[in-house]
Amino acid sequence: xxxxxxxxxxxxxxxxxxxxxxxxxxxxxxxxxxxxxxxxxxxxxxxxxxxxxxxxxxxxxxxxxxxxxxxxxxxxxxxxxxxxxxxxxxxxxxxxxxxxxxxxxxxxxxxxxxxxxxxxxxxxxxxxxxxxxxxxxxxxxxxxxxxxxxxxxxxxxxxxxxxxxxxxxxxxxxxxxxxxxxxxxxxxxxxxxxxxxxxxxxxxxxxxxxxxxxxxxxxxxxxxxxxxxxxxxxxxxxxxxxxxxxxxxxxxxxxxxxxxxxxxxxxxxxxxxxxxxxxxxxxxxxxxxxxxxxxxxxxxxxxxxxxxxxxxxxxxxxxxxxxxxxxxxxxxxxxxxxxxxxxxxxxxxxxxxxxxxxxxxxxxxxxxxxxxxxxxxxxxxxxxxxxxxxxxxxxxxx
Amino acid sequence: xxxxxxxxxxxxxxxxxxxxxxxxxxxxxxxxxxxxxxxxxxxxxxxxxxxxxxxxxxxxxxxxxxxxxxxxxxxxxxxxxxxxxxxxxxxxxxxxxxxxxxxxxxxxxxxxxxxxxxxxxxxxxxxxxxxxxxxxxxxxxxxxxxx
Ligand SMILES: Cc1ncc(COP(=O)(O)O)c(C=O)c1O
Numbered sequence: 001x002x003x004x005x006x007x008x009x010x011x012x013x014x015x016x017x018x019x020x021x022x023x024x025x026x027x028x029x030x031x032x033x034x035x036x037x038x039x040x041x042x043x044x045x046x047x048x049x050x051x052x053x054x055x056x057x058x059x060x061x062x063x064x065x066x067x068x069x070x071x072x073x074x075x076x077x078x079x080x081x082x083x084x085x086x087x088x089x090x091x092x093x094x095x096x097x098x099x100x101x102x103x104x105x106x107x108x109x110x111x112x113x114x115x116x117x118x119x120x121x122x123x124x125x126x127x128x129x130x131x132x133x134x135x136x137x138x139x140x141x142x143x144x145x146x147x148x149x150x151x152x153x154x155x156x157x158x159x160x161x162x163x164x165x166x167x168x169x170x171x172x173x174x175x176x177x178x179x180x181x182x183x184x185x186x187x188x189x190x191x192x193x194x195x196x197x198x199x200x201x202x203x204x205x206x207x208x209x210x211x212x213x214x215x216x217x218x219x220x221x222x223x224x225x226x227x228x229x230x231x232x233x234x235x236x237x238x239x240x241x242x243x244x245x246x247x248x249x250x251x252x253x254x255x256x257x258x259x260x261x262x263x264x265x266x267x268x269x270x271x272x273x274x275x276x277x278x279x280x281x282x283x284x285x286x287x288x289x290x291x292x293x294x295x296x297x298x299x300x301x302x303x304x305x306x307x308x309x310x311x312x313x314x315x316x317x318x319x320x321x322x323x324x325x326x327x328x329x330x331x332x333x334x335x336x337x338x339x340x341x342x343x344x345x346x347x348x349x350x351x352x353x354x355x356x357x358x359x360x361x362x363x364x365x366x367x368x369x370x371x372x373x374x375x376x377x378x379x380x381x382x383x384x385x386x387x388x389x390x391x392x393x394x395x396x397x398x
Numbered sequence: 399x400x401x402x403x404x405x406x407x408x409x410x411x412x413x414x415x416x417x418x419x420x421x422x423x424x425x426x427x428x429x430x431x432x433x434x435x436x437x438x439x440x441x442x443x444x445x446x447x448x449x450x451x452x453x454x455x456x457x458x459x460x461x462x463x464x465x466x467x468x469x470x471x472x473x474x475x476x477x478x479x480x481x482x483x484x485x486x487x488x489x490x491x492x493x494x495x496x497x498x499x500x501x502x503x504x505x506x507x508x509x510x511x512x513x514x515x516x517x518x519x520x521x522x523x524x525x526x527x528x529x530x531x532x533x534x535x536x537x538x539x540x541x542x543x544x545x
Contacts, residue, residue, distance in 0.1 A: 330413070332459070332460065332462060332465075334437055334438065338461070338519075351437065364437075394405055394409050395405065398408050398409070398463070
């Protein structure tokens with residue numbers, strides 16, 4: 001749908017790597033170009049018209065994000081450089097002070113590096129204990145599996161809503177209820193879910209949420225950290241500098257701004273934030289439910305058609321998202337991706353920054369297809385034709 | 399060389415690689431190389447004795463080019479003196495960089511002579527020699543050299 005809005009949607013190119021990043025519609029590009037050509041100025045400095053315009057655009061983006069994820073207040077929305085930075089802020093600013101030695105944090109082996117490595121570092125630094133929630137045979141997380149590894153020392157559960165390799169949708173609402181009954185905080189990596197399904201932090205009672213603009217039609221270099229106000233009030237800033245302080249004196253007396261500005265030191269990615277606003281407005285003009293419906297239909301069609309190809313193994317048939325991972329028999333994932341590239345079909349080969357899932361999946365590397373609104377049934381047909389012809393793969397790639 | 403013959407040799411060495419197994423014994427020097435931008439990752443195991451490559455193995459997950467090139471290289475280097483191995487590395491680099499090189503030093507690895515025409519695949523073909531280079535460095539730093 002809406003392919004005409006995307007300059008990158010050219011007939012010859014079949015882009016199936018939306019989990020990595022997405023195309024940007026012209027509405028987003030125009031918004032960024034307008035900022036750079038019509039009202040370039042810094043924000044929160046506003047003594048003149050164009051700076052006030054920037055302030056308005058920047059701050060109103062907070063409101064647009066708030067509504068998009070149904071947060072209580074726009075003060076709970078902090079702009080960062082991406083999911084990775086948002087998660088690092090949560091873990092190294094909030095959790096470092098909140099947790100004590102011996103406290104347990106639950107993650108899974110299917111988490112993205114950015115929801116694993118900061119925890120491992122904190123484990124080394126202060127002796128928290130990072131534990132893995134076991135996955136089911138379909139690589140899913142169930143409430144029972146969460147319960148199985150929860151102890152009275154469990155203080156945090158940190159999970160992707162949708163994982164970037166398996167594409168399974170976690171039962172976050174159930175987990176949230178259980179967590180909060182047991183005085184456990186819930187941190188959600190929304191990088192793969194916020195762009196693809198309705199997010200409602202109140203319905204799911206999420207304590208912390210991280211996501212990236214570039215995976216939802218927005219510019220690169222912008223992310224969001226959502227956290228409940230009560231946690232932000234006690235979270236130390238992650239960075240210090242201009243824009244976040246009220247005063248500082250040679251006597252070392254200092255005072256920082258209120259939440260959320262306290263967390264946005266230095267000049268922000270203003271163009272990126274404004275582009276994000278246009279991206280969300282674009283998604284809302286279509287309706288995120290409609291986008292999800294389209295993706296699910298494409299997925300079902302893709303799985304059905306992949307079954308026609310005798311040498312394909314699909315590893316995540318049970319997932320309910322636009323992510324499908326597969327391999328061709330006896331062919332290394334990278335070679336398959338290279339082969340598809342020859343036909344201008346873009347898929348991702350590898351372990352997708354999720355290096356621990358191999359323990360469960362039994363294969364280290366796979367090809368990943370990840371769909372979005374502008375993908376079409378015809379593109380899937382072309383992909384299937386090329387895969388069916390893969391007997392000559394080495395003639396093409398060697 | 400005819401491109402079909404080259405391709406067949408690559409496929410044969412990818413599907414049935416020579417000496418593809420981990421050797422964790424003390425007598426082996428282990429050197430890992432990987433591609434930062436893709437997912438090729440190999441470990442090379444060489445045993446150096448009396449100034450010669452006495453034995454070599456490799457293991458890992460990688461594309462057809464990396465696996466086949468490593469397989470052919472392992473076959474080729476067994477029995478080489480350290481100086482011969484160094485010369486081999488130099489000539490191989492010359493080949494993939496389209497510089498003058500001594501064809502007689504490279505044996506079957508000549509099949510990768512065109513590989514650098516695809517820049518994205520050149521790094522795949524370089525992984526095995528980079529691993530060999532590393533192994534020789536480890537050896538020179540006083541690593542394992544059975545006398
Ligand atoms: C599940 C998940 N978490 C986190 C990230 C990191 O996002 P970013 O690179 O935008 O910081 C990604 C991106 O691939 C992801 O898929």
